[in-house]
Amino acid sequence: MKLYIAEKPSLGRAIASALPKPHLKLDGCIKVGNGDVVTWCIGHILEQVEPEAYDPAFKKWQLEHLPISPSDWKLTPKSNTRKQFTVVKKLIKQADTIVHCGDPDREGQLLVDEVINHVGIKPSVKKTLQRCLISDLNTSAVKQSLSMLKPNSEFAPLSISALARSRADWLYGINMTRAYTLQGQKVGFQGVVSVGRVQTPILGLVVRRDLDIEQFTPVNFYDVLAYVQTDSKTVFSAKWKPSEACLPYCDSEGRVLNKALAENVVNRINQQPAIVKKVERKPKKQAAPLPYNLSSLQIDAAKRFGMSAKSVLDTCQSLYENHKLITYPRSDNRYLPMAHFHQALNIVDAISHSANLKRECSGANCSLKSKAWNDAKVGAHHAIIPTAMRRKGVLSKAEQHVYELVARQYLMQFYPSWQYIDGVIELDISGGVFITKARHTTTKGWKELLVSSILQKESNDTLPTVEVGQVLHCDKGELVEKQTQPPSPFTDATLLAAMTGISRYVTNPDIKKILKETDGLGTEATRANIIELLFKRQFLARQGKQIRSTLIGRGLITSLPESMTLPDMTAHWESMLDKISLKEQNYFDFMAPLQQSLLDLVGYARCNLPVGLKGLKQKNSNKFKASSKSVKKKYTKAKK
Template sequence: MRLFIAEKPSLGRAIADVLPKPHRKAEGCIYVGNGDCVSWCVGHLLEQVEPDAYDARFKQWRLEHLPIVPEQWQLKPKASSRKQLSVLRQLIKQADQLIHAGDPDREGQLLVDQVIEYLNVSANKRATIQRCLISDLNPAAVSRAIKQLTDNKAFVPLSTSALARSRADWLYGINMTRALTLQGRKVGYQGVLSVGRVQTPLLGLVVRRDKEIESFVAKPFYQVFAQLETDKGEHFKAKWQPSEACAQWQDEEGRVIAKALAENVASRIADQPATVKASSRKVKQQPPPQLYNLSALQIDAAKRFSMSAKQVLDSCQRLYEQHKLLTYPRSDCRHLPQEHYADRDRVLAAIANNAQALAGAVSGADPSLKSKAWNDSKVSAHHAIIPTARQASTARLSSTERNIYELVARQYTAQFYPAHEYSDSQLDLEIGGGLFIAKARQSLLDGWKALYPSKKQPSPDTAVNQALPALKKGEHCHCIGGDVLEKLTTPPKPFDDASLLAAMTGVGRYVKDPEIRKVLKETDGLGTEATRAGIIELLFKRDFLRRQGKQIHATAAGKGLINSLPEVATLPDMTAQWETQLNAISQKALSYKGFMQPLQCSLGELVDQSQSVLPVGLKDIKAKPAFRKGRKRRVAAKKTSKTALAS
């Protein structure tokens, strides 16, 4: 008997649906017509034990116990999952071969591997385990995946990287949370100060942004525009480019801060000839936008529909598991395998059927076109999020599900439209000894942009002209006069759902070390596609973040926590290094030991640093009720230690 072990019941049912009938449902499994069986986990069946499982003394939170580093790591069955674990134990004993059908990502690989390890499966049986990678729950895709089974041993590095992440998060979260909570008690803060290698740097980003906004003082700066006229009566504008001689009257951003200088330039160019020093016109093409991974989809949905990251993820999961209208959503990839190109007609037909708003877009698509989305070299365990070929009524979709489906479907349909074509024109002019530049952009062919009507208007200092006259180098025109435009510097914008997610995926911008920033240019990220939404929500639940309309700000408790931590714990540098190293483990470029040993060595130093400064910013702050002392605090502490694993 072959035993398929899926990550969730929905995936298990999808596998059983394509296997021979008749089917016989039993407790926690489905037997199929050819003698095989399909069973499943229910998410994580196992969890890390609490510190007191290693030593009863650790039940009390005491500084002298830290750092807590297990000599032999232990897992325990989740209370809610013991029944299903027992089902799997019996089925595995009966099976001749196991097929790992966890989700196609790092966590999905570890989740099933750990169950197999925990149940003491024999070495001979483990050696023959095969891996089934399913990213689309529709029957054709599931059947194809079952026919393309691979050796599970090829995924050991992926599983090892997930194991290293899980244990490292436990070590860091448990020890730093206890250390900071004990410090908080010294100033009367009766709450749990949870610390995580992802959640804390994320909170740090918000705290620092809030501080920048609070301390910001607006300052005026000035721009000069020349009003120009050709011999043919054509009018256009050109913007003054200050020379190096003006540096002493500019700020660090190169903006002119001396009004007298700007006014002098404006008066000097009035009624003066303008000579064209350079003229260019370039026709450019912009290819269709990349397909969505989860973070990109969450960012777009936040911008367009004000949806939180969790709302997007939950909607995607329902569209994937219940409705089977989207492929696997927890993907970090924005490309498709070449073999998916053959399904394009069926997918487009499904979009036209399922989303009436896109029927016209589908009819205008050209399936013979092929964008750069199809690229085998950029696809690993999973691919971009796209619509499936399933045609179904969308009447039972919620408004959020419908919005998400249409976003994904529009992005896919755009791949079958030509590139957007436009021309960029520029005139460099000398007027009164100064350099002025006029720019214009004209759309030549909408292409895929016809699917994305934009209401944005060009800003006056970046696209001042609809079109430029056809002037050549050496030709002249006339400067009618100069205009001085006074502006004020603006503070950084508060974070919202979209910009906070963008900060998590583009964390390299906030990393101090230039070498780390260089490494992270392509692979940066706080958290993973699967965990980012949960981490943001966790900070709200723990009363470290609050919403003010669409804006996201740190609470007093959040600010107090960040201000009391060692700086290294509040910056993304460390977690960015972790993600780089974890990726290296999955690529066989780094060993588990090479990652864990330095971390264990640094824990004591981090704990000591956390005790060097009293968190006076928390002195007069009351903890959220669920995190106060007494029974509730003990419950919260237990939950905090568990969730430290993921954050």
């Protein structure tokens, strides 16, 4: 008997639909016509055991027990999915051949692998264990994936990398959460001080941004505009560019801080000739943006519709599992395999019947091949795109919004480049340099698909027709007084953008390079949940669309060693985890230094009380006493 093990019931049903009929639905599995069986996990049906499973003394939280570091790791079935685990276990024991059908990512690889390894299989079955990568739940796509099975052994490094991450997050979360919760009690904090390898640096981003805003002191700066008239009486404005001699009176961004200097320039240029020194008109073009991965989709949905990262992910899952209208949503990739190109006509047709995009579909040229189609840049999964399935049921408002975003981004691949002309005129007025710029669109191309509100924000100016050496006339100068502005508070969109582009917030060049080459803070699959957990733990709060740190959140960040609140450690981890997945480093080289760092961090916690949390209290903190079962549930969620 061949056994297919899916990650979720929805994927299991999709696999069964592509296998011979008739189907017999049994408890926790489906038997297909040729005698093979499809079963499924329900996400992670195994979890790390509680610390007290290693030593009963660990049931009571005490500093002298830390760090807790198992030498022989143990997993146990989750209580709410134990029944399904029993079904899967029995079928694994009966199977002659097994096909691993976990989601096509690092977590999906580990999720099924750990069940197979926990149950144990015969060497002969292990040798023939196969892997199926499915990113589209429609039957034709699933059939194609089932015809392209690979040896599961090829994905062992990916699984080991995920295992190392999972165990490291457990070690870090369990030990740091216990240490700071116990120390927090000494300063009167009531609640659980949840600390995580990813969540804490994210909180640090928000806290530092909020403090920058509160401590910001505005500074006046001054621009000078010259209003210049051409021979045809056309008037345009040009902005003064301070010379090197003026730099002592400017800030680091070249803004003039001395009002008298700016006023002097205004007085000098009134009713003076303006000599054209340079004229440039450069034709340029820009290809369509790539299709979405999850983070870029979450960012755009937050900007357009004010959706949280979690709501976008949940909506995507519904579109993928329930409606089968989009491909696998937890993707970190923005490219498409060449094999998908021939499906374009069918997908565009499906979009025209599933969204209010008939005009956009009719303008798509499916013979165009954008840079998105690139086999060399496609990993275990590809970009999120619509499927060839036409909408059958009714979509919720959120589903309509997200589907339309995905569909528009896909249709852009079949529109020509946006073409425009960037123009620059440089003038000499009384010895000063003045510059005017304009951008003029010549071909909208893929920008035809942008919504009107976005198009309206884009200028489409043209420069006056002038020639080098021509003498124009400056009617007057104008002093424009402005103020420096504090950074804006984070929103869902900007916080996600900061997490994916975390290298911008790092000064160490080596760490910055690592973060540029990795996914940033968190993964596509975890970012939404991590942000939501920070709200649940009362470290963050919403003020309209803004995300702000609470007193508890600030108290935690100001109490921790700086290294725990910065993304540097995560960058180092991700670099090593990527090397494990590429067979460039082994599991033990990653875990050994972690053990030592835990000793150092626990030692720091013992010697430094979290005074920033003094006297603070979490709501319902009476539920979170260190001796209660609820606290164990709370801190086991601190793995990330």
